[in-house]
Amino acid sequence: MKYLWTIEKGFLKDIVDQFPDPAPAYTTISTLISRMVKKGYIGFEKYGRDKEYYPKITKTEYFKNHFKEIVSGFFNNSSSQFASFFTKNSDLSLEELRELESILQEKIKDKKQQ
Structure with missing residues (x-):
């Protein structure tokens, strides 16, 4: 692809x-x-x-489909279990962790406004 x-x-x-x-x-x-x-x-x-x-499918759609399969198959359909596994088992830099934190804060803000 x-x-x-x-x-x-x-x-x-x-x-x-x-x-x-x-x-x-x-x-x-x-x-x-x-x-x-x-x-x-x-x-x-x-x-x-x-x-x-x-x-026939964008890169974003393709990865979204595969991500859903991974979360469903390996993490009991739990995105939080995936996020926990990913952060604990990845060698993320402080900058990357702060970026993830910022993304999560933005998502929380969006959810609160809905």
């Missing part, structure tokens, strides 16, 4: 060309793209036998 978001649309060769060396096998990337098409993350337009692929 990362490389498709970068080029916005492209044929399989264009996507493969985005990977740094050594790039994964052409067939591996083709398989991954096919799976992403089935999941609705990638769309395509057909030109003869070739397909031009494009993202």
